[in-house]
Amino acid sequence: MTVSNVAMQAEIENSDRYVDMSRIAENTDFKELADHYVVFGRVTPHQKKALIQAFQQAGHTVAMTGDGVNDVLALKESNCSIAMAEGSDATTSVADFVLLDNQFDSMIHVLKEGRRVINNIERVASLYLIKTIYSVILTIVFTFVNSPYPFQPIQLSPISSLTVGIPSFFLAIKPNYKRIQGEFLKKVLHNAFPAALAVVSYIIVTMLLGQLIHLTFAQTSTINVLLTGAVCFTTLITVAKPFDFKIKVLITLLMAAFVLLFSFAGQFFSLAPVWNVNMAMIYIPLLISVYPYFHFIRAFMLRFFK
Helix, strand or coil: CHHHHHHHHCCCCCCCCEEEHHHCCCCCCHHHHHHHCCEEECCCHHHHHHHHHHHHHCCCCCEEEECCHHHHHHHHHCCEEEEECCCCHHHHHHCCEEECCCCCCHHHHHHHHHHHHHHHHHHHHHHHHHHHHHHHHHHHHHHCCCCCCCCCHHHHHHHHHHHHHHHHHHHHCCCCCCCCCCCHHHHHHHHHHHHHHHHHHHHHHHHHHHHHCCCCHHHHHHHHHHHHHHHHHHHHHHHCCCCCHHHHHHHHHHHHHHHHHHHHCCCCCCCCCCCCHHHHHHHHHHHHHHHHHHHHHHHHHHHHCC
C-alpha cells in the first residue's frame, strides 16, 4: 500500500492496482497477475523471476533493477538488468548496466540514446540495402540476358553519395526518441525492397524501350541513373520523416546537386545529354510515376507481408 501511494505521487498509470505477493499461492497464474496489477509488494526471488517471464510472454521487453542477492534471479531473466554501484557484488556482476552514481534518472539518457541509435540505424539501413538488393537482382537477370549491365561503375557514384552516403551521415545523428516497435529487419525491408523492385522494373522498361527506338547504351544508362536516383530520393524522403528544417534543406540541396550533375558533370560521370527528345519520351513519364509506383509496392508489402 505504501509503494502504491508513492507510485501515485510519481504519476505511474494504474498504480492503485497493487497486490501483496506473500498471500499469493504457488500455483497462481502469473500472466493474469501481470495483466491485472501494477504494484507488487513482498515479492520473493522466484516470484520476481516468474513475473518477468509473464511480462515477456505478453510481448514486453522487461527491465529489472536491483541491489541485493535476492534480485539476481530476476536480473538474469530480464532483457535489461540494472544494478546500483553500491549494491552487492553478485548484482553488479550479472547486470547489463551499473549506475555508478546510484541515480535512476541516468537511465533516461541511456534509454533515449539507445532509441536514437536503433531508430536511426533502421533508417540508414533501408538506404544501404536498396543498392544491395537491386544489384543482386540485376546481376542475376543480366547473366541470362544478351545485354550489357545497365550501369557503368562511375555512374553509381553520384547515386551512392547523394542518396545514401551524405544523407545517412546526418540521419544517423538526428534525435529520434520514438519507442522501438516491430521487427528490425522486417521494417527495414518494407522500405528497401519496394525501392529495389522499382529500380529493377524501371531499368527493364528503359532497356526494352531503348532498343525499340534505337537509343545508345550511354543514353539508356543515363536514363537508368536518373530513374534510380529518383527512386532512391523517394525512399530517402520516406525514411527521413518527420522532417525538420535542416533535413528539408539537406534533401533539397542533394536533389538540386543531382539534377545539376547531368548538366555540368555529365561527361565526367559518363552521362549522355538528357535534352534529347527520344530520351525525354521515356524518362519524363517514368519520373512522374516514381512516387506513386514506389508507394503502391510499399503499401502492397505492408498489407500482405506484415
